[in-house]
Amino acid sequence: MAETSSPVGSVDRALLILQEIGKHSRGVTLDELATRLGLPKSSLHRLLGALKHRGFAAQPEPSGPYFLGSEMLATAFGFYEKMDLRALVRPLLLRLSEGFAETVHMATLDGGEVVYLDKVESTRTITMTSVIGGRNAAHCTGVGKALLAWTYPTDEAIRAWAERFGPLATRTRNTITAPAKLATHLDQIRQRGYAYDLEENEPGVRCVAAPVFLGKSAPVAAVSVTALKDRMSAARMEEIGDGLRRAVAEQV
Known part of the structure; x- marks a missing residue:
């Protein structure tokens, strides 16, 4: 800004x-x-x-x-x-939904899973497993990987996390389940500034996610933009990632 x-x-x-x-x-x-x-x-x-x-x-x-x-x-x-995280981040979700015309989420990390605190549905039809209050595995979701990358910022830390909460379940043929490979992947996310989910949690569904820090050293939440594979080319995911990173920095 x-x-x-x-x-x-x-x-x-x-x-x-x-x-x-x-x-x-x-x-x-x-x-x-x-x-x-x-x-x-x-x-x-x-x-x-x-x-x-x-x-x-x-x-x-x-x-x-x-x-x-x-x-x-x-x-x-x-x-x-005492802060109401959902109320604080909700305006950002509404702007992202309007700007990208896709479904957006906010989630937090709870052990080996993410918990969805908020969701703004797109007017375009898309069926997903995510619901407010619901959970998904952290290692194969965009919001989960965005949270893991900065909450556990070293290879040693992510391997210890995987040992504690593993074995990492396979959700699709694209799911990363090897801790060493996941650690390398998360390092790439940190360098890029945002995470991708390339049909790792649900076939045909892709998303881009970024961490929300609110002044803390580790993220308190992550937000994502999710769409069907047909609307998520590599170029559009990069465009969304850059826009998402800027929007998060400007908002919080």
């Missing part, structure tokens, strides 16, 4: 300050903030004073470095603990 000027400059500067402080686990000084943000120390000091007053910034020692404050952390953790 292209950057635009903030309608409220002082609010924008305060947010930039918080973002910068958040990059420094050992704190950051006033001089360092001024240099990094290109702000005058006088205005920076006033904004930091306001953030400290509300508990969003902290300065344990006078003239010492600044840290994120307890209120900032409480607000963030409280939001993640």
Whole structure:
């Protein structure tokens, strides 16, 4: 998404300050903030004073470095603990459905399976096993592979996952069931930024999926665009993948 000027400059500067402080686990000084943000120390000091007053910034020692404050952390953790993931991602699903005119899903990872939290049906007829609240194997679905690729980001981690939740079931002749081959496949997904399901879960059905992070190091969900094979050429899957990755980045 292209950057635009903030309608409220002082609010924008305060947010930039918080973002910068958040990059420094050992704190950051006033001089360092001024240099990094290109702000005058006088205005920076006033904004930091306001953030400290509300508990969003902290300065344990006078003239010492600044840290994120307890209120900032409480607000963030409280939001993640109570957030309605379905309500938060639903607008993205509606946009994807309208933009690609295909069925879209949102799912989360639960052990060796994915759980579908939301689904927006296409006006084009397509029959699939996915239903809201339903489950499918993670290793052979687009959303599952998008979640696995970043939740278990090393070959060793995915092999340990496969050992715990395997043996990996064969759903179609395209299903990847060998842990070593799956690990290589997931590495390709990480490099590309999105996952494919090439009729690995259901014959004749393909999908493209991308992870949703919401600020966390591992994805909290994945979203996918699904269609019949006839509408999912290699070129269209690549187009959808690039569009899906951009849409997720802009939304969340």
